[in-house]
Amino acid sequence: xxxxxxxxxxxxxxxxxxxxxxxxxxxxxxxxxxxxxxxxxxxxxxxxxxxxxxxxxxxxxxxxxxxxxxxxxxxxxxxxxxxxxxxxxxxxxxxxxxxxxxxxxxxxxxxxxxxxxxxxxxxxxxxxxxxxxxxxxxxxxxxxxxxxxxxxxxxxxxxxxxxxxxxxxxxxxxxxxxxxxxxxxxxxxxxxxxxxxxxxxxxxxxxxxxxxxxxxxxxxxxxxxxxxxxxxxxxxxxxxxxxxxxxxxxxxxxxxxxxxxxxxxxxxxxxxxxxxxxxxxxxxxxxxxxxxxxxxxxxxxxxxxxxxxxxxxxxxxxxxxxxxxxxxxxxxxxxxxxxxxxxxxxxxxxxxxxxxxxxxxx
Amino acid sequence: xxxxxxxxxxxxxxxxxxxxxxxxxxxxxxxxxxxxxxxxxxxxxxxxxxxxxxxxxxxxxxxxxxxxxxxxxxxxxxxxxxxxxxxxxxxxxxxxxxxxxxxxxxxxxxxxxxxxxxxxxxxxxxxxxxxxxxxxxxxxxxxxxxxxxxxxxxxxxxxxxxxxxxxxxxxxxxxxxxxxxxxxxxxxxxxxxxxxxxxxxxxxxxxxxxxxxxxxxxxxxxxxxxxxxxxxxxxxxxxxxxxxxxxxxxxxxxxxxxxxxxxxxxxxxxxxxxxxxxxxxxxxxxxxxxxxxxxxxxxxxxxxxxxxxxxxxxxxxxxxxxxxxxxxxxxxxxxxxxxxxxxxxxxxxxxxxxxxxxxxxx
Numbered sequence: 201x202x203x204x205x206x207x208x209x210x211x212x213x214x215x216x217x218x219x220x221x222x223x224x225x226x227x228x229x230x231x232x233x234x235x236x237x238x239x240x241x242x243x244x245x246x247x248x249x250x251x252x253x254x255x256x257x258x259x260x261x262x263x264x265x266x267x268x269x270x271x272x273x274x275x276x277x278x279x280x281x282x283x284x285x286x287x288x289x290x291x292x293x294x295x296x297x298x299x300x301x302x303x304x305x306x307x308x309x310x311x312x313x314x315x316x317x318x319x320x321x322x323x324x325x326x327x328x329x330x331x332x333x334x335x336x337x338x339x340x341x342x343x344x345x346x347x348x349x350x351x352x353x354x355x356x357x358x359x360x361x362x363x364x365x366x367x368x369x370x371x372x373x374x375x376x377x378x379x380x381x382x383x384x385x386x387x388x389x390x391x392x393x394x395x396x397x398x399x400x401x402x403x404x405x406x407x408x409x410x411x412x413x414x415x416x417x418x419x420x421x422x423x424x425x426x427x428x429x430x431x432x433x434x435x436x437x438x439x440x441x442x443x444x445x446x447x448x449x450x451x452x453x454x455x456x457x458x459x460x461x462x463x464x465x466x467x468x469x470x471x472x473x474x475x476x477x478x479x480x481x482x483x484x485x486x487x488x489x490x491x492x493x494x495x496x497x498x499x500x501x502x503x504x505x506x507x508x509x510x511x512x513x514x515x516x517x518x519x520x521x522x523x524x525x526x527x528x529x530x531x532x533x534x535x536x537x538x539x540x541x542x543x544x545x546x547x548x549x550x551x552x553x554x555x556x557x558x559x560x561x562x
Numbered sequence: 563x564x565x566x567x568x569x570x571x572x573x574x575x576x577x578x579x580x581x582x583x584x585x586x587x588x589x590x591x592x593x594x595x596x597x598x599x600x601x602x603x604x605x606x607x608x609x610x611x612x613x614x615x616x617x618x619x620x621x622x623x624x625x626x627x628x629x630x631x632x633x634x635x636x637x638x639x640x641x642x643x644x645x646x647x648x649x650x651x652x653x654x655x656x657x658x659x660x661x662x663x664x665x666x667x668x669x670x671x672x673x674x675x676x677x678x679x680x681x682x683x684x685x686x687x688x689x690x691x692x693x694x695x696x697x698x699x700x701x702x703x704x705x706x707x708x709x710x711x712x713x714x715x716x717x718x719x720x721x722x723x724x725x726x727x728x729x730x731x732x733x734x735x736x737x738x739x740x741x742x743x744x745x746x747x748x749x750x751x752x753x754x755x756x757x758x759x760x761x762x763x764x765x766x767x768x769x770x771x772x773x774x775x776x777x778x779x780x781x782x783x784x785x786x787x788x789x790x791x792x793x794x795x796x797x798x799x800x801x802x803x804x805x806x807x808x809x810x811x812x813x814x815x816x817x818x819x820x821x822x823x824x825x826x827x828x829x830x831x832x833x834x835x836x837x838x839x840x841x842x843x844x845x846x847x848x849x850x851x852x853x854x855x856x857x858x859x860x861x862x863x864x865x866x867x868x869x870x871x872x873x874x875x876x877x878x879x880x881x882x883x884x885x886x887x888x889x890x891x892x893x894x895x896x897x898x899x900x901x902x903x904x905x906x907x908x909x910x911x912x913x914x915x916x917x918x919x920x921x922x923x924x
Binding site for chain 2: 203208209210211216219220222223224225226227256257259260261291295297393394414415417418436438439440441518520
């Protein structure tokens with residue numbers, strides 16, 4: 201099967217095999233070595249010297265961790281959203297009692313950093329800005345460097361970044377940009393099965409943690425910090441994914457993260473060009489098109505459901521449909537992790553063959 | 563390695579191999595079948611017709627889920643604790659703002675149901691009772707049927723049960739006893755790697771959920787219920803553990819859960835007898851000794867650390883030490899899941915050989 205959704209992704213065989221390694225004591229010396237080694241490797245990919253913690257959870261879990269570890273009910277928060285996951289980030293903050301001011305941008309567009317500046321000027325009480333770096337639902341990569349410059353350099357607010365489908369695939373210079381919290385999850389560019397999520401946490405974030413009054417236990421990084429010092433997790437972790445993470449990190453660092461980013465750009469370009477070559481239209485603005493997931497407009501005369509099921513049943517290719525309001529309007533091609541040009545050519549070729557047979561009755 | 567801690571446990575090879583299966587779309591038809599099948603199987607082992615949800619988390623995650631989905635800040639809650647995990651259950655409730663009345667019993671003893679009755683008589687405002695069925699830190703199984711009779715039949719309060727190291731190994735008749743929420747995790751009697759946790763949720767619990775004001779998002783069962791209806795998880799799950807769960811459940815149900823319980827009793831009896839035969843003393847009261855983990859007193863003249871490391875380095879047997887106040891005072895032998903008599907004999911034999919070489923300098 202050619203699984204071309206934006207996560208879970210096809211896991212390379214050598215990494216997948218490590219999932220079947222026998223269990224060890226998560227409070228023993230062997231685990232401590234593993235934990236310290238992968239924490240160090242993750243920091244290199246995050247490009248950070250900040251603290252970094254590993255959670256057994258999906259990406260949404262660490263989005264919640266980003267919020268509950270830094271904020272208090274009643275805190276003013278600015279959310280800049282371009283899609284489903286941006287909205288989710290805001291919803292989590294609201295759920296825990298933050299006052300969320302929402303900047304919502306059209307789907308397919310990126311965040312306009314100038315509007316963030318405007319909001320921060322207008323409302324000096326804003327404590328933190330929430331932004332999804334790579335919005336999987338629309339295939340958009342927001343201009344994180346420009347956003348960070350405003351949020352951190354100009355206004356010195358907390359910057360909480362959902363880097364779930366970017367870190368490890370698209371450059372995220374955590375320390376250089378000053379991102380206070382960056383969250384990501386294993387089933388994305390890390391070439392791993394789902395089960396683990398990772399969070400970097402700055403000293404500014406720790407200051408916020410000290411006064412944070414949102415309730416937390418499972419996601420309280422104080423628990424993770426306390427145990428990391430003795431080479432342990434506070435709670436039993438998804439060990440098997442840790443084994444695979446160890447191998448995947450070595451592979452990423454051996455390849456060199458700049459090369460990994462370049463490879464993601466190449467395959468994304470090939471995808472975008474292939475889509476245009478068969479006469480389809482890209483959904484995301486060219487300037488913000490993501491290198492991990494490509495969103496494609498479904499022509500008016502095409503039956504979206506039929507197209508997805510034809511691709512799956514006839515060509516063994518699994519694509520992602522549109523989410524919420526975009527259901528039936530776009531489809532998405534995931535190309536995170538190790539994705540070959542051949543796999544993308546197969547997608548394009550199969551789409552070309554499928555489209556004429558997926559027309560709506562007129 | 564003979565991993566004899568109370569989780570993670572040695573996973574049988576055929577179950578472990580399934581961990582290395584390729585990824586699939588967690589929003590596709592193949593996953594829907596898997597999700598529905600394992601949810602149904604889990605209900606059989608839980609002996610429940612209540613709703614049942616699967617979380618990507620450790621056991622602590624679903625302890626938190628049990629609390630935040632049923633309670634509100636200010637709610638009066640009774641915690642009956644006999645050890646570390648009982649205390650943790652209470653701490654989570656306090657963290658989220660519940661007023662927790664604590665009934666604390668001596669380590670090695672079980673909960674006295676009569677004292678629960680007394681507390682419920684004295685404080686009619688108590689809304690829920692928190693109890694850990696099998697306290698891993700002391701090797702004690704609390705008398706859940708007697709507790710349930712009081713909490714449910716006599717007082718009709720919410721009964722939230724941490725069944726993490728009992729469900730699937732020690733009888734938990736969820737519906738017959740009327741347990742409103744039962745939580746457990748994959749790395750215990752389920753014969754699985756860690757990564758997933760399971761929660762049953764009664765109609766009474768749903769009524770409580772409706773008025774619950776504790777904030778929640780990742781652990782909000784409303785999200786899980788909404789998506790389960792369309793055969794999906796709300797958030798990307800630890801797929802690999804789901805594959806293994808599918809196989810483990812078939813194995814458990816084929817063996818018959820009554821036989822599984824009997825097998826756990828047998829191996830626990832063999833462990834307890836073996837320990838007594840080499841002149842060591844059991845820590846837990848005989849009447850409440852657990853069938854999944856056996857706690858053993860460390861004789862005054864024995865160096866606990868040296869004993870653990872001798873067992874590990876010389877005999878390749880990993881035992882669990884005592885936690886918190888019991889550190890250095892007890893050790894624990896896990897025998898959940900598939901544990902053979904030979905494995906327990908090896909533990910006993912190796913302990914017998916190690917003890918004379920682990921004496922404290924006098």
